[in-house]
Amino acid sequence: MSLPDMPHVYRQLLDAVDVGIHIIDMEGRSVIYNRKMSEIEDMDKAEVLKKNVMEIFMFQSEEESRLLQALRRGAAHKNEKQTYFNFKGQEITTINDTFPLVSEGKRIGAVEIAKDITKLERISRENAREKREAGFTFDQIIGQSPVLREVVHHAERAARTSSSVLIYGETGTGKELFAQSIHNAGTRAPNPFVSQNCAALPDSLIEGMLFGSVKGAFTGSSNHPGLFEQAEGGTLLLDEINSLSAPLQAKLLRAIQEKSIRRIGDVKDRPVDVRLIATMNEDPAAAMRENRLREDLYYRLSVVSIIVPPLRQRRQDIPVLTEHFIEKYNARFQLQVPSVTEDVAEIFSAYDWPGNVRELEHLIEGAMNLIYREEPIDYTHLPLHIRTKFSEERPILTAPEVSISTVTAKPLKTYLEEAERNYIHAMLEKNNQHVTKTAAELGVSRQSLQYRIKRLRF
Incomplete structure (x- = not known):
């Protein structure tokens, strides 16, 4: 069967899927161009179908087109990034699977299946250019609870060195505030503080952002320094480090151990002098147990470990x-x-x-x-x-019923104190003397309940 003979129903199915599909025949002419690919590349089907790939895109030569390389050489590429321009001059970045189509042992065309990351790539470039200033210092960490002050003192001591730091804490506890404070309190403060959320972008972009790339590493690539090079002499904060894939974690470990990086597509290593701070919002032990964090990377990062307490453990700071x-x-x-x-x-x-x-x-x-x-x-x-x-x-505090026939006269203050004592005693019994849990059920602070217990002489 030749490609133009593809049944109409198959073409309808291709238009229904949420990935771009572009198929060319042996002459390099477009024979299938589905709805999603039309959206990604901002071109109508009429502008593409029956035309050669070189007419549609601004390639300098056929060597720059993975689709044509799959057709001419049978070359297959899996999950690779490609940046290129359509004939309107619009830049497009996709993650592609490209491979030849074979029928009865003969090559009859080639196909490219694409996922659009044009907007993500633009964001990643903006992030890569951005040298974030670390604006927070330790004196801006609010709270005087013993558990918080102990963590602050621990972090202040860590700021004196350039050892790697792993900061663990639940979402919203202020991990980046600690990271910025460590940077500002150390000798690297005059140098860059660069931050990247590892969960915000796919691996295919994160690798290039971390390590950079050289011209020719992939279609449309240029000489581009990664975050390690941008943070030279300063601090690189990697948020949600456990979201990186295992292969990327291995490359990160190598960079930390050897104090050097290799750009994508390069053949030489580049020395880097960067202090690495990593953060996680889950227990590292659980992440390692469930294979989301390599043990060797954990031990390398956690030279200094800082656990930021959740707000429920420092209620007096509220x-x-x-x-x-x-x-x-x-x-x-x-x-x-x-x-x-x-x-x-x-x-x-x-x-x-x-x-x-x-x-x-x-x-x-x-x-x-x-x-x-x-x-x-x-x-x-x-x-x-x-x-x-x-x-x-919240429990409703109601006074016990009082029978007029059995009531014994006593001062109102005494009666209320007895009622309060009895009620608090019963609630403590219910919660196995757990003061914090009892305070929560009573709708008062732990400190307020402890004061009442002391006043009522339990």
Whole structure:
């Protein structure tokens, strides 16, 4: 069967899939050009079909077209990036599978299956050009809880050297704040601080961003320094390091061990002097156990390990963080919100904050968007999921029934203290004397419950 004889139903199926498909015959003419490929390359089918590849794209020679190389030489390429220009001069970047089509032992054409990464490539270039200034320092880390101050002191000591650092903490705990503070407190502070989220881009782009490329490494490539070279003399922060594939983790390990990198398509190594800081939002032990993090890379990165505590483990910092964020958004929104109500403060203290400090900041920002006057943030300004949680879970304190026939006269203060003592005692018994859990159910802070226990002389 020749390519033009492909049944119409197959052509309909090709138009339905969400990848670009471009098929050429033995003359190099386009015979199949599906809907998705038309969108990727911004060309109508009429502008492409029955035309030679060299008429459609701005290639200097057939050597630059993987599709023609598959046709002429039978060369196959799997999951490779290609940057090229259509006849309108528009730059396109795709990840392609390109291979010859064979029927009854004879080559009858070639096909290219493409995924569009043009926008991602543009973003990656912008990120690669960006030398981010590390704006945070240790004195901007808010909170005086013992668990936080211990981590800060640990990080301050780490800032004196150039050893690799692994920072582990849940999402929203402020890992990059610690990374920037370490950079600014060390001797590398005058030099670049470069940051990259490893989960934001596919491996095919991350590798080029980290290590750079040389002209001719792939179609449309140029001499391009990677993030290691851009961070020369300074610090490279790799966020969510565990999202890298195993092969990329191996290349990263080699770069760290040998203090050198090799650009994609190059034959020589380039020495680099970079301090590496990596962050993770999951337990490294679990990541290694589930093969998302190489053990040898972990041990190389974790020369210094810093564990940033979640907000629920440093509840005493919530009031000062709340005050800080209110001041921040007062200035931004030109408001004069004084504080939160006592009821909201107790909710803040009892809430588990799965999104940590970032969630607290976003909550306060959202609440202040609802305020028109100089009023405190109250229960009605909180997001629905928190109001729902605390309307359902906070216990309603009701006084025990009092029978007129059996009541014994006693001062009201004494009666209320006894009722409070009995209720708190019962709740502690229910929670196996777990003060934090009991405080959450009572809707008070842990410190407030401890004060009441001491006052009532348990």
